[in-house]
């Protein structure tokens with residue numbers, strides 16, 4: 001099990017992070033790192049980090065953080081195909097959950113595209129539960145933090 005850390009992405013290494021890739025059949029579940037960082041440029045609520053495994057770029061996470069609403073949303077989450085199914089996703093998401101909890105959130109939301117190979121079961125293993133809401137075809141999940 002590699003050591004998993006959340007790291008800041010810099011001007012110097014952003015291109016390395018943009019090379020992260022999911023399997024072709026997973027591309028419908030998540031936008032690329034490059035698109036996500038581009039969107040973050042226009043979204044003051046965006047917070048993102050690289051997910052490193054033993055210091056190597058292995059994944060990417062982006063949140064939407066709106067303390068005034070309040071709303072804390074897991075907006076993008078991906079593990080590069082070479083690092084999947086080795087516990088990196090779980091270790092990273094546990095650290096993200098701790099971060100959101102430290103911000104004072106009482107719940108953490110996300111959503112996923114249903115279908116073959118969907119990340120839904122992964123989120124449910126981490127404690128997220130369906131809210132019953134379907135937003136633009138995506139199943140909305142909630143993790144209670146209180």
Ligand SMILES: CC(C)(COP(=O)(O)OP(=O)(O)OC[C@H]1O[C@@H](n2cnc3c(N)ncnc32)[C@H](O)[C@@H]1OP(=O)(O)O)[C@@H](O)C(=O)NCCC(=O)NCCS
Nearest residue numbers: 026029030077078079084085086087088089090119121122
């Ligand atoms: C979903 C994703 C983040 C999981 O990351 P990962 O590093 O492979 O997950 P882990 O190895 O930490 O798995 C943790 C647990 O979830 C399970 N799991 C992971 N992906 C799963 C899937 N697609 N379906 C069912 N179970 C899954 C693992 O078997 C493991 O179970 P265990 O703890 O009982 O052994 C990764 O597959 C991914 O990036 N997928 C493509 C992009 C995507 O769908 N992102 C989410 C957008 S909403």
